[in-house]
Amino acid sequence: MRSYVVKRLLQLIPILIGITLLAYLMMYLAGGNAVEAMLENQGVAVSQEVIDARKHELGLDQPFIVQYLNWLGGVLTGDMGVSYISGKDVFQTFVSKLPATIVLTVLSVLLTIAISVPLGILAAVKRNRAVDYAIRALGFIGNSLPNFFVALLLIYVFAVRLGWLPVVSSAIGRTGLASLSLKGAILPTLTLGIAMSAKYTRQIRAAVLDELGKPYVEGARARGVPERTILVKNVLKSCLIMIVTLLALSIGDLLGGTAIVETIFQWDGVGKLAVDSITMRDYPLIEAYVVWMALIYVGVNLVADLLYHYLDPRLRLGGEA
Numbered sequence: 414m415r416s417y418v419v420k421r422l423l424q425l426i427p428i429l430i431g432i433t434l435l436a437y438l439m440m441y442l443a444g445g446n447a448v449e450a451m452l453e454n455q456g457v458a459v460s461q462e463v464i465d466a467r468k469h470e471l472g473l474d475q476p477f478i479v480q481y482l483n484w485l486g487g488v489l490t491g492d493m494g495v496s497y498i499s500g501k502d503v504f505q506t507f508v509s510k511l512p513a514t515i516v517l518t519v520l521s522v523l524l525t526i527a528i529s530v531p532l533g534i535l536a537a538v539k540r541n542r543a544v545d546y547a548i549r550a551l552g553f554i555g556n557s558l559p560n561f562f563v564a565l566l567l568i569y570v571f572a573v574r575l576g577w578l579p580v581v582s583s584a585i586g587r588t589g590l591a592s593l594s595l596k597g598a599i600l601p602t603l604t605l606g607i608a609m610s611a612k613y614t615r616q617i618r619a620a621v622l623d624e625l626g627k628p629y630v631e632g633a634r635a636r637g638v639p640e641r642t643i644l645v646k647n648v649l650k651s652c653l654i655m656i657v658t659l660l661a662l663s664i665g666d667l668l669g670g671t672a673i674v675e676t677i678f679q680w681d682g683v684g685k686l687a688v689d690s691i692t693m694r695d696y697p698l699i700e701a702y703v704v705w706m707a708l709i710y711v712g713v714n715l716v717a718d719l720l721y722h723y724l725d726p727r728l729r730l731g732g733e734a
Contacts, residue, residue, distance in 0.1 A: 421718065425711045429704075430485075436703040437481045440696050488704065494697040498690075503697045507683065507705065514682035517605070517675075518667035520598055522660065524606035525613060530656070532610070533617025534644060537625060548614060555611025564604045564677045571600065581679045601678045605671060609663055613656075620655050624648040654720075661717035665710045 468474045472483060487494060493503040536548040558566075572580045579597050624630065625648060633643050675684035683702060690698035 418715075418719070421715055425715070428711060429707050432707040433485065433488075433700075433704060434481060437484065437700065438477070440699060441477050441480070484700065493701050493704075496695055496698055498693050498695045503701050506698065507686070507701045510681060510683045510686045513680060514668060514675075514684065517598065517601055517671075517680060517682060518664060520602040521605040521609065521667055522664060524602055525609040525663070526660075528606065528610040529613035529617055530649075533614045534621055534649070536614065536618040537621035538640075538644070540622065545618075548618070552611045552615045555607050556615075558608070560604055560608055560671070561673050561677060563607055564600070564674055567600050567603055568677075597678070597680075601671075601674050601680050604674050604678075605667065613659055616659060617652065617656065620652040621648055624651050657717055657720050661713045665706075665713045668709045668713075 465474070472480060475483075484494070491504065493507075495501065496503055496506060499506065532548050536545045539545045568580055571578045578600055581597070621644075630643060630648065633647060634640075672684040672688045674680065675682045676688050679685070683705065686698065687702045689695075690702065
């Protein structure tokens, strides 16, 4: 296992370098005078001489490869530069937004598991009955609705009509976790949980049905093993690899920040930060976001692979799942 982890970590190095290189190249080719926007935001009179001087100060007048290597060297030493718009340290700004995104990720994943696993198993056990049809219909509807529409619908019902929950999750004048409340987390969590639960319920149902048709289940039933025991200790355990795979993909998305949901609810996380940075052409923050996304996906995939070895004895014995 140790050699496997070391091998995977070494394989991640060229992947991360390639991702950052392509992202930096796309921003370099995208154009747009970020220096001019930065000077206007700071209230500085914009002239060509001032723009050229600021570009020289930031190193933006150098060739692309020189700019990239300087940036990469800074990242490796913990220096991701300064925001073009706010003038604050990029690393500190980005880290200050992470707790809010992590909280939303944890709540959404827990809600998804609590809804999709029981419903998926119930739909499989009650196959082609009224309960199964109802769960499948709800799953189809949940998959069909985009996040922004669900968010607006929840806002209209629970915030505007009933007045039970706040429309905006962040308190004005505060940032990070200090600006958020448990009540304000309910609507964005529901928005994300509904979409993921609809998708996971159908896939868990299909996986459970596949397991229920295998010989070992028939053998356990013939030996008189209770149906609940078969479902929990055998069928569900066999489905864990598929569930881990789904969760790994979703956790990567959530930790990267769900830009639309965070923006609608003014959730002060990295997704909203990314949208604001793109709007204002704040390239250092955009680059930090790309690095974070790359690290999250390769890290979550590595953890998922390690869990595969733990959950599936065939992989530990050198076989194939």
